[in-house]
Amino acid sequence: MTQRPFNFSAGPAALPEEVLHQVAAEMLDWQGSGMSVMEMSHRGREFISIYEAAEADLRELLQVPSNFRILFMQGGGLAENAIVPLNLSRGGKVDVVVTGSWSKKSAAEARRYADVAIAADGASSRYCDIPAPGSWQLRPDAAYVHVCSNETIDGTEFHELPDLKSLGSEAPLVIDCSSHQLSRPIDWSRVGLAFGGAQKNVGPSGLTLVFVREDLLGQALPICPSAFNYQTVAEAQSMFNTPPTFGIYVAGLVFKWLKKFEYAGKQGLAAIEQRNIDKAALLYAALDGTDFYENRVAAHCRSRMNIPFYLRDESLNEAFLAGARERGLLQLKGHKSVGGMRASIYNAMPLEGVQALVTYLKDFEKRHG
Incomplete structure (x- = not known):
């Protein structure tokens, strides 16, 4: 077999070759169903089995606690920068730590719905360093604190997530982990919500993973669209609207590949x-x-x-x-x-x-x- 090129794309990015072969083999007929996954009803037993296996494998891989809900959503990481404040800000205060291009976008988007303060900014280092958590200026009444735990463009990563309680904050930590999810464990004891677009480590673009602690559900602003309301999506087990079925299927294959890696x-x-x-x-x-x-x-x-x-x-x-x-x-x-x-x-x-x-x-x- 001819060696494929090595694809260093930042995303959409390379997928495991084994997964691509399986997708190709099952394209016209998924496991004798007579249908491609792209042709299945998202409420049919065939796809429900794909969805349930994917969720279970993901929960096992990342050791996601039982008090977190896993949501399979659409819109990508950029859309989640709006969806998060629509769900969690309560129209109040949001603190953002700016460590590069993506967290700058997060702050700008959240300003549409909340009073945003920059708790720390790495601009003085040209975003080549992450401000020490001890230097962050956190407001005691912030609804949440947002960080991008890996900046895809600037190349910085939190190798340890900040412990907000040790910094005197009771706010939940929100992490945009789009470009390093499933590359390492996540310390869920320090996280209230994590989200990431799939097209780095998980699967094709069009799928977004959201991990939200149950006590943060039910706080959405009245203007939040129903399909973006975390409580609505959680209650419908990600089936409130038609989910990105093919993306979930490919992600599920990636999860199985990872489990046996x-x-x-x-x-x-x-x-x-x-x-x-x-x-x-x-x-x-x-x-x-x-x-x-x-x-x-x-x-x-x-x-x-x-x-x-x-x-x-x-x-x-x-x-x-x-x-x-x-x-x-x-x-x-x-x-x-x-x-x-x-x-x-x-x-x-x-x-x-x-x-x-x-x-x-x-x-x-x-x-x-």
Whole structure:
């Protein structure tokens, strides 16, 4: 079989090849049903079995407590930046920690529905560092505190979620975990709500996962559309409107792939986390070991998923990208807002893909350094 290119896209991103093969095999006839999953009624027994298995596997993988509801929704992470304040702000105060491009968008969107204050802002570091939680200015009466726990564009990640209680806040913590969900465990004792678009580590775009603590249900503003009201969606088991059925099906296959994944003597989420640690360490070591390339993110908060880097001589950018494509290393161009390069190395990226990129980095430097 011909080796597929290594896809470093930030999202929609690479999916496990095993999952793609199964989707292709079942496209016309899912398990003898005579239907494609795309043709099934979302209320029929065939799809209900797919949905129930996906929810159960996801709850098991992330060890989601029983007092959290898992919602399969539409709209993506960007829409959730509006849906969260519609459900949780109560028209009051929301504190946002701005650590990059996505949390800036979250603050702007929440201002449509709430009194938003910036509790901390990493702008002085050009979003290459995360302000220490001890420096955050949190209001005692905030309805919730929002953080983006992994900034896809800027390449920063909270390796430990903040403990708001230790900071004197009783507000629930809301995390946008779009670009690192299922790459590591989540400390649910510190979280009130977590959400993420599927198109990084979970499945195709169009599906959004929401994990909401039950005591936060039932607070939606009167203007909140019914299909976006968390309580309504939870009571209907994500079937209030037609859910993204095909996305749930593919996500369910990814969950099964993750459950049996083995690496370094570990299995499941522990195994994928260890491989993610090893992949990131390999790439950061290659970037740090030369002055030809540069990663600007503070070492303590470097993302394992999204690694931005720059060529010191940016006149070589196009030659770098062209050479990478020739080697089957795709989608390495950085986001237009920050330039440079970016390697997104989500769960489906094998270690061999990162090794191939590191080899190319060294070869390109030998030719142009």
